[in-house]
Amino acid sequence: MRVYLVAGELSGDILGAGLMRALKSRHPDIEFRGIGGPRMIAEGFVSLYPLETLSVMGLVEVVKHLPGLIRVRRHLRRDALAWQPDVMVGIDAPDFTLGLERQLRDSGIPTAHYVSPSVWAWRQGRVKGIARSVNVMMTFLPFxxxxxxxxxxxxxxVGHPLADELPLVNDRRAARQTLDLAGDGPVLAMLPGSRANEIRFLGRTFLDSAVRLIERIEGLQVVIPAATPQRHEELAALLKEYPALTSRVRLVNGQSREAMVASDAVLLASGTAALEAMLCHRPMVVAYRMAPATHWLAQRLVKTEWISLPNLIARETLVPELIQDAATPEAIAERLVTWLGDFQARQAIESRFAAMHAQLQRCASERAADTVLALAQRRSLPQQVAPGEFEKAP
Known part of the structure; x- marks a missing residue:
């Protein structure tokens, strides 16, 4: 059996390697080819280009690299048609892979796409092109x-691989010991983002809210996991402006998961971190700021009531979302005081998040492999979800 895989970025390499392992457990002699990264190559993948070939972000950068990307896609099409795989799977990178999927599907090769683009939130008309490109879309989330x-x-x-990775029961005390956090007092995990712009727009706002919180909550400890060494430098420079926080804040390298598990509540920038906090079963406040022009454009393009994944999955407001002008230090601190001061509310949301975690914990790589094999063998797709289990779509 032959499977053509095209992955984009490191996250796609992780997903691709998990899918390959699950497929190899069923068909040890299976062959893989296309574009992948070091994890996929370690599983026996033949990559025609480096993974970074598709890792182009930003309008100017995409336009600059567009001729090269078109050449790569043409080469992959010719290569796949010559190799004649039983199925082709595009992993994320939808702007690149969906076009290739359509070309190969039109040539008679079944195609699947792994990781849905945010078509439910903006540019919903893209779903028509997706329908022409894939025989099946494999999604992480029920909505x-x-x-x-x-x-x-x-x-x-198929469920979310991160939900498979994180345990349904976690140990707050052990996480606090790992981070050398003293005592049993309240702990706030603060994650202002992994990008420089997020630190620029949110860093001071988050630290200003921390100043207000330590004035109101006795013994509060704040742990800030820096996503990268560069973010660590930026946050350390910011913290020098806040002498009142010196003895109450711990800035650590990485360890975001440990920080969330150790916490009683989390303050974070919207993004994948909100899903991870939910899978750590911790109450949170989601805040986000961006350039005014970007916010103006997003208001007109994004067609969804919520921006954070916990609320989107639940289809209701479980956690506060404070966006743009609403993301003030005062408003953030007020929402966090509610979480930190109400033990019963924390217990209730932790139980709800544990139930949502269980819903997403489905052995995603195994289910994705079942779907890919059914497609390759021209069988009916496996029943992944019981009727009525899906939540209402956005």
Missing amino acids: EAAFYERHQVPVAF
Whole structure:
């Protein structure tokens, strides 16, 4: 059996390697080819280009690299048609992979896409092109699957690999010991983002809210996991402006998961961190600021009531979302005081998040492999979700 895989970025390499392992457990002699990274290559993958070939972000950068990307896609099409795989799977990088998927599907090769683009949130008209490109869309989240069902696109909700990775029961005390946090007092995990712009727009706002919190909550400790060494430098420079926080804040390298598990509540920038906090079963406040022009454009393009994944998955407001002008230090501190001061509310949301975690914990790589094999062997797709299990789509 032959499977053509095209992955973009490191996250795609991780997903691709997990999918390959699951497929190899069923078919030890299976062959893989396309574009992948070091994890996929370690599983026996033949990569025609470096993984970084597709890792182009930003309008100017994409335009600059567009001729080269077109050449790569043409080469992959010729290579796949010559190799004649049983199935082709595009892993994320939708602007590149969906076009290749359509070309190969038109040539008779079944295609799947792993990781749905945010078509449910903006540019929903893209779903028509997706329907022409793939035989099946494999989604991480139930509301994504509901969107495709509503638009009559074959879909498999396979669950989220991060939900498989994180345990359903975690140990707050052990995480605090790992981070050398003293005592049993309240702990706030603060994650202002992994990008320089996020630190620029949110760093002082988050630290200003921390100043207000330590004035109101006795013994509060704040742990800030820096996503990269560069973010650590930027945050350390900012903290020098806040002498009142010197003895109450711990800035650490990485260890975001340990920080969230150790905490009683989390303050974070919107993004994947909100999903991870949910899978650590911790109450949170989601805040985000961006350039005014970007916010103006987002208001007109994004068609969803919520921006954070916990609220999107639940289809209700479980955690506060403070966006742009609403993300003030006063408002953030007030929401966090509510979480930190109400033990019963924390227990209730932790239980709810544990139930949502269980819903997403489905052995995603195994389910994705089942779907890919069914497609390659021209069988009916496996039943992934019981009727009525999907939440209402955005």
